[in-house]
Amino acid sequence: MRPTKWWVYGPEELTHFGLMVRVRWHYAYVDPRTGEWDAADAVGSMERHHPWRVEDPAKEDLNRAASSAWQGFTEDHRGWLKVSGFIPLRNIIAVDEMGDDVFAGTHVYASFSPVHGPFDSAGFWARLETTSKFDGTFEAAPEKRISHFAPELRRPSGS
16 A cells, blocks of 8 residues: 555755655656657656555556657657655654664655645656756756657646
8 A cells, every 4th residue: 555644755955945856757758959858757767666665567567668668769869757846844844864674764754735745835846857968957848748659658738
């Protein structure tokens, strides 16, 4: 059973918005020259392994299909749609650096909203990054989204 009041997120950096954590990554097609993009956002990729992760064969099949499509892109068009969440520092109640007998990673305890979880209501950042460190970060502008992944690998518009 997936927990409802906590989850395992990977820390990314400390910012003026709060603690930025990795919520999910998706395989993406990115054209740095035009800003056009697409993502296999129906399934997360590069997910962290932890004791509470629920194995889902259907999602694993989608992830393999997304990876295969992504491998078919030329290197200059491979990228990631990265979604990060921000936990405001004022919401952090305690930090346990040692962890426990099940999960040795640092535990961050924060106040929790039934709607947004530990994140600020506007505390998510979705951006595109190429696999090349020289191209930078791009806005995932909805009007620039084109179709490069199969429909079953893409979230329907507006969801």
